[in-house]
Amino acid sequence: MYKPTKKDCKFWFNYYNELLFDHKLKQFRKIKFTKFQKECYLGWCIGYISPKRKIRYSKLILTPEFTSIDLFKITLIHEMVHHYQWLFHKVINHGKTFTKWKEKVEKLTTYELSERIPIE
Numbered sequence: 001m002y003k004p005t006k007k008d009c010k011f012w013f014n015y016y017n018e019l020l021f022d023h024k025l026k027q028f029r030k031i032k033f034t035k036f037q038k039e040c041y042l043g044w045c046i047g048y049i050s051p052k053r054k055i056r057y058s059k060l061i062l063t064p065e066f067t068s069i070d071l072f073k074i075t076l077i078h079e080m081v082h083h084y085q086w087l088f089h090k091v092i093n094h095g096k097t098f099t100k101w102k103e104k105v106e107k108l109t110t111y112e113l114s115e116r117i118p119i120e
């Protein structure tokens with residue numbers, strides 16, 4: 001079992017922000033660990049708009065335990081793509097603005113970007 005800390009999340013966030021997103025992502029406003037009711041969810045990116053200044057930001061929710069660090073990193077990358085979508089395309093889904101990242105993710109990391117995060 002791999003139990004990430006918020007520090008781990010920020011470390012890997014910075015790593016992939018540079019590797020994949022050219023530093024365009026701002027940090028998640030908040031990172032929270034929650035056991036999901038449905039086992040099939042490992043992560044969740046929730047997009048918000050601040051009411052006054054209309055600034056977009058996201059919160060990241062992760063399961064507290066992953067079966068491996070690889071699964072954690074796959075999940076983080078997946079949620080970072082959603083975060084990018086929210087900031088620059090105003091959507092969070094698995095459509096075109098999600099799938100266009102597949103090639104880059106697969107080229108620059110050893111991971112596959114899939115709509116569904118594999119459960120091990």
Ligand SMILES: [Zn+2]
Nearest residue numbers: 078082094115
């Ligand atoms: Zn997703």
